[in-house]
Structures are given as C-alpha cells and as structure tokens.
Amino acid sequence: MAALYEKARPKQAPKLDAHGTAILIAEVCSAPEGRETWTMQLLADRLVTLGVVDSISDETVRRTLKKTSSNRGRSKVGVSLR
Template identity: 55%
Template sequence: MKKHLVRLAEAERTELRAFTRSGTRSAQAITRARLLLMADQQGESRNDADIAKALGITVHTVEVTRKRYVQHGLQAVLQRAPRKDKGIPQKVDGRVEAQLITLACSETPNGESSWTLQMLSDELVRLQLVDSISRETVRKTLKKIHSGRI
C-alpha cells in the first residue's frame, strides 16, 4: 500500500495539463507535473516503478514527489524551494579579481618564466587577500576575464 496517495482535484488536473503543455517551464517541473498526473488516484494511477520508467526518473524521485504533494500541496511540487544557505560565499570579489589580474600580468618572482596557478593562489594568500583559495578558483577567474598571460 502506498503511503502517500495523490488525489488531484479537477482544477489541479486542469492546471497540471496546461502546465505540461506550456513551453516556458523547466523540464524538471514538467516532469514532476506529469508524475502527479500519472499518480493521480482518480486518473490512470500507475505504480511508482511504472511512473519512474515512463518518465526516465528514479522510484525515489516518485516517492519524494508524492510525499511533497501530500504534505505541502501542488505549488510546493511545481516550484523549486529557495536555498536556505544562500550558497557558498564567493571568495573572489572585484578587489581580489583586480589583484589577481595585476599579479598575472606582473613579473614572476625568482625569475620563473610565467606564473603558475599554484603560484598565483599562494601569492593571494600571502598578500592576505583571501584566507585560502584553490588553483581551480584562480583558473576559473582568469578564464572568466580571458587572460592569456598564463
């Protein structure tokens, strides 16, 4: 027996059908809408494995979506929840980026032929512009500004 049964009202069914036909929605949201239509007890009501196979998703996704619909309603399923942590804060702001560009365009220490990503990241830490920074962050920042010096 399924723990979270989806019972759509006629208005919700109509909204979901229109939602899936609209070309301005994310593919993920359309998939969740189609999932609810397939899981509806008044409609065709397929089991989770059949829904997952038909939509190309996992059974776990079907279960989680059913649960979210039952507990929080239709809009909670169709709209992404905002992140609570607001993501990871950026280490490279305009000030650090400007300093990185200046370093990359300057002469290297100890007569090296050119700056390496590790040398640049070490220098940013030595100058106390950041507490720590990875070579990858330096690489992405330089790529963003199209620096051909390195």
C-alpha cells in the first residue's frame, strides 16, 4: 500500500538562473579557444571556470539550451553534441 501513496519529494533549485542562462548563451555564440565548436562538457566546464556555478553537468547544459530553443547546429559557431 505504501507504494501507492508515495511522499512528495523536495525539488532542487535550478542550477542556472536567468543571468546564468544568459552567460551560457553568450558563450555558445563565441568560439572556444583552439576549437571550432563547443561541446556540452566544455560549456559546463566554462561555466564553472567563470564562477557562474560551483558544478554543473553537461546534461543540465544541454537541457538548458534545449529550453531556450537555441539554434546551435546551423551556424559556423555552434555546439557539437560529442
């Protein structure tokens, strides 16, 4: 019976607020040093380096960019999913 009445789980606050998302999008628009495109992991590492967040996964970066409907693959400077 306990499986039918599961307790509510506490939600975590989002890793990126509006300001952090804006920084992420600005980084996507610029080419990474020594590379042609960004990877999700490089973007995650860049956000940590900039001090936007203490830690963030590449999957969180991907989901955030997906929510913004960014067109990452049709321009010369973009994000590679690899």
